[in-house]
Amino acid sequence: MSVELDVFVGNTTIMDKEVYQLWLNGYTVNDAVKVRIEGGVMEECEASADVLLSDTMDQYRTFQMCERLLHHPAKLANQLLFQIPPDRQAMLIERYYAFDDLFVREVLGKKLSKGTKKDLDDVSAKTGVSLKSCRRQFDNFKRVFKVVEELKGPLVENIRQHFLLPDQLARDYAAIVFFANNRFETGKKKLLYLTFQDFAFCAGQLINHWTLGAVDSMMEDMDVDLDKEFLQDLKDLKILITDKDLLDQHKSLVCTALRGKTSVFNEMEANFKNLSRGLVNIAAKLINAKDVRDFFIDLVEKFIEPCRSDKWTSIDMNLFLTHYTNSAHILDTFKHHAVWTRYMGVIKSCILRMYHD
Amino acid sequence: MPGKLKAKIVAGRHLPVMDRASDLTDAFVEVKFGNTTYKTDVYPKSLNPQWNSEWFKFEVDDEDLQDEPLQITVLDHDTYSANDAIGKVYIDIDPLLCSEAATVISGWLPIYDTIHGIRGEINVLVKVDLFNDLNRFRQSSCGVKFFCTTSIPRCYRAIMVHGFVEELVVNEDPEYQWIDRIRTPRASNEARQRLIFLMSGELQRKIGLKVLEMGGNAVVGYLQCFDLEGESGLVVRAIGTACTLEKISTLPSTATHQSNSSPSKDMKDSPQAAPSTLGCRSTHSSPVHSASSRLSQGFSVSVPTLLFAGMKPRHRSSEAPRARQCRPVFGEEVPGIPLSSGPPTPLRAQTFSSFSPSKSYSRQSSSSDTELSLTPKTGMGSGGSAGKEAGPLKALLRQQTQSALEQREYPFFTLTSFPSGFLLHVGGVVSARSVKLLDRIHNPDEPETRDAWWEEIRQEIKSHAKALGCHAVVGYSESTSICEEVCILSASGTAAILSSRFMQDGPLDTEHRLSRQPLVFSTGSERVEGDMGSSASLGFEEVVPPGCGFCHIPYDELNIPFPAQLTYCYSCRRSKVPDVLFTTIDLPADANITGKGCLIQARLCRTKKKAQGEGNATAISNLLPFLEYELHTQLMNKLKLRGMNALFGLRIQISVGETMLLGLASATGVYLTALPGPGGIQIAGKTPSDITYEQHISNMQKKINDTIAKNKDLYEINPPEVVEEIIGSPIPEPRQRSRLFRSQSESSDEVSELDLSHGKKDAFVLEIDDTDAVEDIHALLTDSPTPQGFYSCNTEIMPGIQNWTSAIQMFTSVRVFRLNNANLTNQGLNKIFSDLCENLLKSLYFKLRSMVPCCLCHLNFTVAIPEDELIQVAVTAVAMSFDKEQILENGKQSGEKTLTKAITENDEQLQFNLELNPESSHANPLSSPKGLSEVGSHPSARAPSVDYSSFADRCSSWIEQLRLKAHTIRRGSVKTTSSMEKASPLPEGRSRSLRSNRSYSGTSVAVVKMTPLSFIPGAKIIKYLGIINMFFIRETTSLREEGGVSGFLHSFIAEVFAMVRAHVAALGGNAVVSYSMKECVFMENPNKNQAQCLINVSGDAVIFVRESELEAASVQPQSTTHTSNGGEGT
Secondary structure (H helix, E strand, O other): OOOEEEEEEEEOOOOHHHHHHHHOOOOOOOHHHHHHHOOOOOHOOOOOHHHHHHHHHHHHHHHHHHHHHOOHHHHHOOOOOOOOOOOHHHHHHHHHHHHHHHHHHOOOOOOOHHHHOHHHHHHHHHHOOOOHHHHHHHHHHHHHHHHHOOOOOHHHHHHHHHHHHHHHHHHHHHHHHHHHHHOOOOOOOOOOOHHHHHHHHHHHHHHHHHHHHHHOOOOOOOOOOOOOHHHHHHOOOOOHOOOHHHHHHHHHHHHHHOOOOOOOOOHHHOOOOOOOHHHHHHHHHOOOOHHHHHHHHHHHHHHHHHHHHOOOOOOHHHHHHHHHHHHHHHHOOOHHHHHHHHHHHHHHHHHHOOOOO | OOOOEEEEEEEEEEEOOOOOOEOOOOOEEEEEEEOOOEEOOEEEOOOOEEOOOOOEEEEEEEEHHHOOOOOEEEEEEEOOOOOOOEEEEEEEOOHHHOOOOEEEEEEEEEEEOOOOOOEEEEEEHHHHHOOOOOOOOOOOOOOOOOOOOOOOOOOEEEEEEEEEEEEEEEEEHHHHHHHHHHHOOOHHHHHHHHHHHHHHHHHHHHHHHHHHHHOOOOEEEEEEEEEEEOOOOEEEEEEEEEEEEEOOOHHHHHHHHHOOOHHHHOOOOOOOOOOOOOOOOOOOHHHHHHHHHHHHHHHHHHHHHHHHHHHHHHHHHHHHHHHOOOOOOOOOOOOOHHHHHHHOOHHHHHOOOOOOOOOHHHHHHHHHHHHHHHHHHHHHHHHHHOOOOOOOHHHHHHHHHHHHHOOOOOOOOOOOOOOOOOOEEEEEEEEEEEEEEEHHOOOOOOOHHHHHHHHHHHHHHHHHHHHOOOOOOEEEEEEEEOOOOOEEEEEEEEEEEEEEHHOOOOOOOHHHHHOOOHHHHHOOHHHHHHHHHHHHHHHHOOOOOOOOOHHOOOOHHOOOOOOEEEOOOOOOOOOOOOOEEEEOOOOOOOEEEEEEEEEEEEEEEEOOOOOOOOHHHHHHHHHHHHHHHHHHHHHHHHHHHOOOOOOEEEEEEEEEOOOOOEEEEEEEEEEOOOOOOOOEEEEEEEEOOOOOOHHHHHHHHHHHHHHHHHHHHOOOOOOOHHHHHOOOOOOOOHHHHOOOOOOHHHHHHHHHHHHHOOOOOEEEEEEEEOOHHHHHHHHHHHHHOOOOEEEEOOOOOOOOOEEEEEEEEEEEEEEEEEEEOOOOOOOHHHHHHHHHHHHHHHHHHOHHHHHOOOOEEEEEEEOOOOOEEEEEEEEEEEEEEEOOOOOOOOOOHHHOOOOOHHHHHHHHHHHHHHHHHHHHHHHHHHHHOHHHHOOOOOOHHHHHHHHHHHHHOOOOOHHHHHHHHHHHHHHHHHHHHHOOOOOOOOHHHHHHHHHHHHOOOOOOOOOOOOOOOOOOOOEEEEEEEEEEEEEEEEEEOOOOOOOHHHHHHHHHHHHHHHHHHHHHOOOOOEEEEEEEEOOOOEEEEEOOOOEEEEEEEEEEEEEEHHHHHHHHEEEEEEEHHHHHHHOOOO
């Protein structure tokens, strides 16, 4: 004796947020029922385990049927099969495209390829995020990547429009796409202390200032790639470290400005040339794709780590970078003000964001 | 030639990829009507083609227009091989043929394929130009409006109710044609779908013709079903009630009332109802009443005797057949009384034999035994009332109706709720069943045999009604259950006596005026009324108290056709009422009830031996009476267990399978204030010797008593019995007497004496003599109560609940249960079946928990035995939330929204008073009579009624205004759906509110509400766009891949909903009311990874406007209203 068939279809599609989350998290029906029972829905509604099972099955089926629509969220709005109130639609989309920071941290900057997908079981084991959920998140990244890769115009806006995501989520996806496209290295041990949000912030800075779209939104090319011309120009900054006079002049200007204002003045003064060389070398090398990938590891190795070992505070850091940037403009033989500002603006905010434990 | 159909193919979207190489599709469209086909160009390499075709024009007969659907096929062009079909859209153009319905079909419609389901959407525009030629001999019936709604539709007024119309067409089932062996499943499914479309069209046209013949212009309560007989054919049959409807226009008061969600609200324009305020007592205060009661004086003396004469012989002669197949009323107090004890089984053999009485024969027989009782009556009536003022005309009118009813072959009405004053008395449920063998049909392709079968059953129903002293059957429906070659035909309804008001020619106003005139007769008639006593039940035009009148027995109490205990009405104390009342109709809106109602189900399984042919038919017909008897006993027990005394919306479904019979009876139980309270349930054991046994019994007794007490509490049933006992007054509520006229006190005293006779209420005794009985009692107690915050009923609205919010959720749930163990006892099966239904209900409650407090309305269960060992239960219902707070923050709104009769009554009363003496109106409502406040209504209800009347006028003007704009509004919504039409020049306020409604969704898909009810809470239906009647087949050969049977059916039902919504939206509507899923035939073959399902759904497409929007619209300058009113003129 068994229930062979059991369906419930509402004119307005009924979706339980809690069950949806369980589904998204990759729970099997039986596990989901257990979780729900523990959650105490049963007592609340005088239901039995059977009822709960039937309801969960039903909802899972609905979600599965909705899933292909969720792959193209715009379709969800003008499909006829499910009548879902707009606020529900928004919820469905937002949650479907939501991701675990732990998971994204693992694949950030990796090529969104089949190879990476095959390794997801390791990622799953490492992060504790279920494989199903990992796959969904990975596929989401890939789907968004594929769609916006070809599109013109501002990256965040494109994502928001095509996937109907809320602003913050769209920004995060922009970061993921940007990282995946430029294959930034994020998995090195030294970078592990950085959270996804740190990277997302940096990505935002890079997108807003270093891509072609940042200069001219009407350009053919898009937000996804860095502005080649700018990268080329960055080589010119090398003069700041190759020209001995300029380097000394720069140092003295910064030291004058900072004297007495910071507790780590001595360390700063001693390290100035190293630090400056580090930052300028990063700039000069960015023209090589390989060095672009190492951008963050370089920032950490060349700049953040030395400062941290000298026990700079964030305030010290901020002061130094501000004066370091500004002083360069006073140097009379230094001509590349525009490039310098564009470069240092991003570097400063990135470092400030990344400078934590 | 009198019609030109025009279609334009605009665009497609979300098409499937048909060319794997390019991941694109080269789509084009074929548009076919009749034998003409047009094609669009191929739109290459796109999943969102823009054809933007020319207008394809079809010049066709209106007959074809009615029969044929427009068939749109989307194909993928293939240069080298045959073009692949993507899918089809069938468009029923019937709504376009009626001037008052839709004018254009425009929107995105799902492209449907019977194997793949929905595959993208297509945007089409369809129009019809009809040329008028009314005078020629017509085969078409364009312009006859069809409604699934089983009451007078909201924005119409019934001028006349003509009566029963039925039709039946037969065709060979394509699935059983020889060609089916060589064609693809897709071709076969499509042939079937198309055939059913054609047959429905033909059926509708033929019914329309009958309606025109009768002089009507609409069919209300249209119920179409199809029977898949298999080898012998495919039958599509329909029944309905022909009416002459009038769009509510200028009369402001009428407009409000008709369009109001409660049918009772049109009371005001019904002269009969108006005078009688609540209950009988106050009738005397109204001059109108006295006029009419005076009229009936003439009949009171002679008629009863005449009737006896007519009834008695009939009774005897029909006893056997009646007992055989039907149970006219389920009023039996003790189980085992005649109906069950000695059904003369031999007679039953006759039912499945191919014997079929010819029409003429049956007609004769009916006139011989039935008309006797009524024809003389009318004669007497006119004679008796001659010489009385205003009498002759009235009597004449009555005579006309009476004879009009008699002339009708079947005085049946598919309506379940009525304009108030129409339904006078209810006798009880009448039903008839008959077992037939399909392989015995001589001429399977012709409808004659089936016609004769139904003829037989209807005659039987008719004679049952007569036996109950009734001249009409209301809430009538027919159904079949087929298993292999055996077919059970069933019909049931409620015997009733109807007022002639809607059945005579000429508008109601004649009578209206007539009954109002003679203020003079206010004295003297009271006595007459008193004398009349039971003659009140004879079906004459006596004024019936609205709250309890329908409960008064229509039959003669000295010659009760079945055992029942009669008492004097607890409400008016004037007429006799039965102790229990079973009906198939909705609770009349003006009925007085105590507490709330609830869903009551009796479920039964009976095993049967596998058999063939006649043996099988005999076995089934032998089982039927027992099945019915047990169902009724169960219903009765459960009713008593809930402390209630009446059932409404009773629907008994008997389903036949190879090895078992299933019976499911659903109804909504209520406590009618007019009926005596139900006695308890007494358990008696057979072997009193054993002490433990005694204890066991007393334990059980205690349990039952506890349950009854708990239920009474739960459903707030606390009838004012105590008051009655103590005071010894016949009038339950002392307060009301103070408002009544003193002069009446004597008469009421008289009644109280009479009253003593019925004093004791016998408890219902259940004997436990075997294990079966124990099981039965256990089963009684296993029905779990509805969870907190939930109510359920299978009628339109829940008695005792009001304040519906606008949140509604229609749903369909289907379960199939496999009985793996073949050797089950009846008890075991019963338990399984009962649990299945209970669990399904529990699941529904759980699913809908977010809507609490809410009521599941119109819970419609359908059971089937798709194959051996499978039980299928399908439920369609609507969950509606309501405000728990009965506080009426906004008098107007709640006055509008609420449907309870409590308020209605107050309204009616109030309005009546307003009409008669406006000055006193404000004093009245507060002192308004009746133990209403006790009867489950609330003091607060009175306040809004004051408001409401003023609101009425205002509202009606908006209605006018909106009605005129309906067309425009529809356009507006079409525009939003399809972005095809230009924005219409809407008045600012209107368009804004519409837009806000849609833009809030932020999508291009308009929301379409669906409900099995005839109304939408918190909204007004401003236009009916036509009937939706769709039939789909879905088949799969990859069942596992589609998520198994559940996945398959889940997506199919979702697709059906989607297609219904899309077609409604294309008609310009935003809701489907009276929606029902009439058929859901599911077949599977998991071994072959295959499944097939057929679904038939129907409903009325409407445009509704939220009341809040209406109010917004009211801000508009009055001038608009006036001009539009003038413009309308009709």
